[in-house]
Amino acid sequence: MAIRRSTNSVWGENMKKILGIFMLIAGIVIAVTASSASFAYFEADREIHLAIVPDDNELIDLVPLQPYAYINSNGMLVIDLSSANGNWEEGLGEGVSPDSIYVFEHVFGVSNHLWENVTICMNIEYSGSGAISFFEGEYTNETVGVDTLHVTILPGETAEIGMIIDSEGLDDGDALSGTLNFDAKLGECPVVG
Template sequence: MKKILGIFMLIAGIVIAVTASSATFAYFEADREVHIEMVPDDDELVDLVPLQPYAYINDNGMLVIDLSMQNANYWELFLQNLTIGKGVSPDSIYVFEHVFGVSNHLWENVTICMHIEYSGSGAISFFEGEYTNETVGVDELEVTILPGETVEIGMIIDSEGLDDGDALSGTLSFDAVLGECEEE
């Protein structure tokens, strides 16, 4: 009986030793500090760059496009005898080339696809590069940006149906993903 109990204890010991030596790691928990600094748009790795006086980076570091007398650059340019306008006329179509640029300065040296969309009042559309008579603005624009490249974006503003004193107001959304944009 003692032999059977001894053999049983030996087998149990071997099973415990084998189980303990073949265990897989299941869990670890630790607290660490994270330091992330918020920087203005013009210091980011995916950068929004104002290219015209009516586009600027505000005190919060955000790109603003303002074709009104409330533009932060308005009076400075006015004093230099350079006007940027007081707005757009009703029932008109305006084309503005090179309003802002989107650049790609990511460390990984990768291509990105930038999706640009406007939501708000009025008809605003976008195009890439120079405007030609064949250029068609789109409500949502996707542009492929190669490493180290800056893509210049223009805007078409259609004020049809608006009256003097009305305003177009809205938000530009930018969404970048890794890789080239898919062609439609």
């Protein structure tokens, strides 16, 4: 007795095998395509809130400590030893005299109110007449003013900055002016000398 197989069942089994192979190939193609894709784009909108405040309310404050320094209408620290200073009153001095040296302690302060509770190195650089220089803290006869001052300020502390004015060689009616640049960096200032 001979067993005869139906060609339909052989054809069905072969079709199943071929279909299985195609599905396996399609799965591999999808897996390879998905794994070789690289990120191309992301977009999101987020809020940022910044308050623009006067120098004496910043995270790193510039605070007037003497009437010779004040915060102007633009919110910026100004040092002004003239009758143009808003703190000047009739009958008070209007400037410095020629061929003199004036020392003013604690003219303004630089405070560290950063939220991270970190120490900063504040570089204070003066550009202008060589007759004006700055120092930190109390003046002693050995204190030397400089036009570039490096001050370490601990969290929550205020460095008090004074200034020396040397009007040697200047005449009545001359004026001195310049600009202070403040640049803070994270960490203590390097020790010089």
